[in-house]
Amino acid sequence: MLPFRTILVAADFSQSSREAFRVACCLALREEARLLVLYVVEPLHVAPEPVYFGQQSISFSPVGRPSEFYAVLKKSLKHFYALNDSIKIEFLTRDGEPAKEILRLSEEVRCDLIVMGTHGRTGLDRVLTGSIAEKVVRMAGCPVLTQRFHRFTATAGAQSPGRSSLVDEIGIGIGGDLISNAEVENEPAPTPIRCILHPTDFSAGARVAFAVARSLASQQHARLVLLHVIPNESASIEVPPQLVDRQPFQVALETMRSSVVGPDPKSTVETALRDGAPVSEILRMASEVQCDLIVMGTHGRSGLERLFMGSVAEQVLRLSTSPVLTVKSAHAVADYQNDHMKSAHTGMDS
Numbered sequence: 001m002l003p004f005r006t007i008l009v010a011a012d013f014s015q016s017s018r019e020a021f022r023v024a025c026c027l028a029l030r031e032e033a034r035l036l037v038l039y040v041v042e043p044l045h046v047a048p049e050p051v052y053f054g055q056q057s058i059s060f061s062p063v064g065r066p067s068e069f070y071a072v073l074k075k076s077l078k079h080f081y082a083l084n085d086s087i088k089i090e091f092l093t094r095d096g097e098p099a100k101e102i103l104r105l106s107e108e109v110r111c112d113l114i115v116m117g118t119h120g121r122t123g124l125d126r127v128l129t130g131s132i133a134e135k136v137v138r139m140a141g142c143p144v145l146t147q148r149f150h151r152f153t154a155t156a157g158a159q160s161p162g163r164s165s166l167v168d169e170i171g172i173g174i175g176g177d178l179i180s181n182a183e184v185e186n187e188p189a190p191t192p193i194r195c196i197l198h199p200t201d202f203s204a205g206a207r208v209a210f211a212v213a214r215s216l217a218s219q220q221h222a223r224l225v226l227l228h229v230i231p232n233e234s235a236s237i238e239v240p241p242q243l244v245d246r247q248p249f250q251v252a253l254e255t256m257r258s259s260v261v262g263p264d265p266k267s268t269v270e271t272a273l274r275d276g277a278p279v280s281e282i283l284r285m286a287s288e289v290q291c292d293l294i295v296m297g298t299h300g301r302s303g304l305e306r307l308f309m310g311s312v313a314e315q316v317l318r319l320s321t322s323p324v325l326t327v328k329s330a331h332a333v334a335d336y337q338n339d340h341m342k343s344a345h346t347g348m349d350s
Contacts, residue, residue, distance in 0.1 A: 003215045004112040004143075006034040010102050010136070013039075013080055016117025020147035021081050023293070023323045024115040026193050026220075028087050036090045037081045038105055039073060040098040041065070099135035106142060113325075115145045118317075137317070143212060143327045145293075146317055193220045197291040199227045199282045199316075202252055205297030205329035212327050213295035214260050223268045224260065225289050226253050229278040249273055279315045286322050295325045 009024050011017055021037070028035045044065060070093055077091045094101045106114055118133045137144045198213040200206040210226075217224035228249050253271040260269045274281045286294055296313045317324045 003212050004028075004033055006109055006111040007036070007113045007115060008102070008106050008109070008111040009035065009037045009081065010098070010114065010116035010132075011037050011039045011077060011081055012117070013076070014117055016147055018080070018117070020115045020117040020145065020323065023145060023147060023193075024113075025087055026191070026292075027113070027216075029192075032088075034090070034109075035087055036092060036105075036109065036111070037077055038092045038094065038102060039077055040101040041070075041073070041093060041095045042098065043095065098132045099139070102132075102136055103139055106140060111142055113143050113145060114140055115147075118146045118148045137326060141328070143325055145323055145325045147323045148318070148321065191292075193222050193292040195223045195225065195289050195291045195293075196220070197225045197227060197282070197286050197289060197294045197322075199229065199278070199285075199294070199296055199312075200253075200256070201228070201297075201312075203297060203329075205327070207297070208329050209295050209297035209325075209327040210256060212325070216293070216295065217260070217269070222292070223270070223289075225270045225272060225285070225291065226256055227272045227274065227282065227285050228253055229281040230273070230275045231278055232276055244275075246273060278312045279319070282312070282316050283319060286320060291322050293323050293325060294320060295327065298326045298328050 004027055007024050007028055009017070009021050011021070024035060027033065073093055074091050077093075081089065081091070092105070094105065102114065102116075105111075114136060116133055116136065133146055137146065193216070196213055196217050198210055200210060213224060216222070230244050230246065230249060250271075250273055253273060257269050257271050272285060274285070282294070285291075294316065296316060298313045313324075313326055317326065
């Protein structure tokens with residue numbers, strides 16, 4: 001049974017979201033999954049005229065947009081996010097703060113998966129998922145698939161249909177990592193998911209992610225690689241490093257493998273046990289097996305308002321060139337929702 005019956009794609013006309021949309025099409029292709037593409041229009045505020053030089057403060061007021069704005073926007077969405085005529089796609093627009101509207105719609109339609117591209121940099125060595133994607137990954141109750149752009153090379157002066165029509169006709173701002181009109185029209189159809197990598201630490205969150213990876217591998221007829229990394233423990237010069245008994249980990253991986261492989265398996269299941277830094281080994285394995293999707297569990301909390309993915313999942317999401325599907329455990333989602341409700345009540349009481 002396909003775990004994703006309703007898939008929501010967050011659109012922003014960027015290359016990364018285009019890549020993410022291709023993965024969503026692959027997931028929706030096997031079954032008659034409902035695929036929704038949403039673009040959130042952020043509020044437009046203007047200052048009342050006249051504004052004087054040296055004025056100490058300016059009051060901005062929200063303004064509405066003409067009806068043709070949304071007609072052009074939806075037309076551009078249909079052109080930019082259309083790869084396969086056999087997939088039924090619903091194109092939606094909303095006004096508001098992007099992360100909030102993405103999460104709100106996901107709850108309204110009870111979507112099983114949110115798909116979105118990631119982009120943006122801060123500092124020399126850190127690739128961020130972007131504030132919108134980070135909020136959605138932290139707060140969504142359903143799994144979230146993120147894709148960092150890597151396939152296309154931006155062409156100087158190239159404009160996507162979204163940027164060309166929307167900027168020129170109605171003046172909407174679009175992100176900078178764009179693909180050209182020719183690239184959209186000549187891009188090949190999405191390729192099937194052939195290999196899924198599932199890194200596991202045998203935690204509750206990883207068990208939930210394993211169930212998703214197993215179901216996806218079966219539906220996609222994909223190769224499934226189960227990986228556990230034994231971290232290298234740092235030791236002082238005086239204390240030699242302790243040898244780790246690898247047998248329990250190997251047994252645990254083989255137990256997982258046996259739960260997938262049946263008398264007539266639809267997919268090939270492999271196990272791998274490695275030593276080293278978890279993030280580096282996960283990324284190295286993803287490259288070696290040429291995986292089309294990484295499925296990881298997430299867990300852990302810090303503070304009242306923030307649900308973290310955990311350092312390993314967070315870094316893999318930021319650095320991987322493969323799509324990363326993050327799955328929260330049920331108790332992690334419940335913990336966040338409880339804390340969010342407590343915070344809301346605290347705010348009302350204050």
